[in-house]
Amino acid sequence: MSDVLDRTHSTGIDGSAIDAVLRDAVASGAVPHVAAIAADTDGIVYEGAAGVRTVGVDETPVGTSTQFRIMSMTKMIVTAVALQQVERGELDLDAPVESYRPEFGDLQVLEGFDGDSPRLRAPRSKATVKQLITHTSGLTYWFWNAEMVRYEALTGLPNVVPGRLDALRAPLVADPGTRFEYGINTDWLGRVTEAVGGSTLDQLVAQGITDPLRMNDTMFILDAERKRNEVSVHVPSDAGWVSAGDILNQEPEWFAGGHGLYSTPRDYIRFEQALLRGGELDGERILRRETVDAAFQNQIGDLDVPEVIPTADPATTDSFLAGPGRKWGYGLLLTTKDVPGGRRAGTGAWAGLFNTHFFVDRASGICASIYTNSLPFVEEHTAWKMYGDFEQALYSAL
Incomplete structure (x- = not known):
């Protein structure tokens, strides 16, 4: 067959x-x-x-x-x-993500590891909604980023596929706007649209x-x-x-x-x-x-x-x-x-x-x-x- x-x-x-x-x-x-x-x-x-x-x-x-x-x-x-929300004047692409989802402001940048301890710091700028749409916010996926694989293994943080909300606590791996990094940006964008809508x-x-x-x-x-x-x-x-x-x-x-x-x-x-x-x-x-x-x-x-x-x-x-x-x-x-x-x-x-x-x-x-x-x-x-x-x-x- x-x-x-x-x-x-x-x-x-x-x-x-x-x-x-x-x-x-x-x-x-x-x-x-x-x-x-x-x-x-x-x-x-x-x-x-x-x-x-x-x-x-x-x-x-x-x-x-x-x-x-x-x-x-x-x-x-x-x-x-x-x-569609942008067209209706409800969503500003240049606004910080945290202005719609305050919890996004808690995310830090993963700089590396000290032994088995992740080394985190505050991002040097605030990620915008447009950066979510363009995968330039600094967020990533585990399958194309070895540091995130290690971070999830060390912390027990799940990836996004199983459907657990705490997966969105994953850190950035680059400062917003500094590089294209394919990742969980549109998951966050969906959360933004929910807050707006x-x-x-x-x-x-x-x-x-x-x-x-x-x-x-x-x-x-x-x-x-x-x-x-x-x-x-x-x-x-x-x-x-x-x-x-x-x-x-x-x-x-x-x-x-x-x-x-x-x-x-x-x-x-x-x-x-x-x-x-x-x-x-x-x-x-x-x-x-x-x-x-x-x-x-x-x-x-x-x-x-x-x-x-x-x-x-x-x-x-x-x-x-x-x-x-x-x-x-x-x-x-x-x-x-x-x-x-x-x-x-x-x-x-x-x-x-x-x-x-x-x-x-x-x-x-x-x-x-x-x-x-x-x-x-x-x-x-x-x-x-x-x-x-x-x-x-x-x-x-x-």
């Missing part, structure tokens, strides 16, 4: 080469399953899938209506919620994004029906891919703006299309065009996204190969040069820890996303290669 292909609603382009990419990735064992979708400003131009929901257990084929944990693809949706993040996301865009399968907590339609997170073993269970806490202490959403490819492509169309889809405007334009522009100035971010936790992620000259907008990794046979300069993109990926190429008028739920993230010769092969096949078919 690993080569089952679902193309029941595929229209617009000859997708046979893309089908082959998906089918071959599953057949070779590079990924346990995969679903992919692409659209232009008018609608879906490709959708396809290969593989099953749980290898060796649930032989139901995955498709573009299957539930995936989208992890950090959550970030752009929550960023859009914050930008007077509501929980799940309600803000529904009111601002998923309800107007009719993304009815995008949510933080799955109901029973959607739970039956979800894939398993897979990890490699000597016998091939095996299920690691759900991993995400379905009774979290807070809604994680950095990674908490489940969605389907057909749902998330509607959000991508809204960005592609300047903030509007099917007569529903979620953002002003000038706000979307700003999201796709460099918002980190002279700072750069590192070309390579080394892994600090190989079981969770490989090193991330961003490549040279990448910038960050509002919630988006920005391509600054045309990719031969692929996305154009100005494309905004990001990914999720369980190997999901999306991009919005406004210059070419195309958006797309590709989904599997597996670890580790972006292994160079497996999921990462599949991403690239999918993109090349898509652009060849356009």
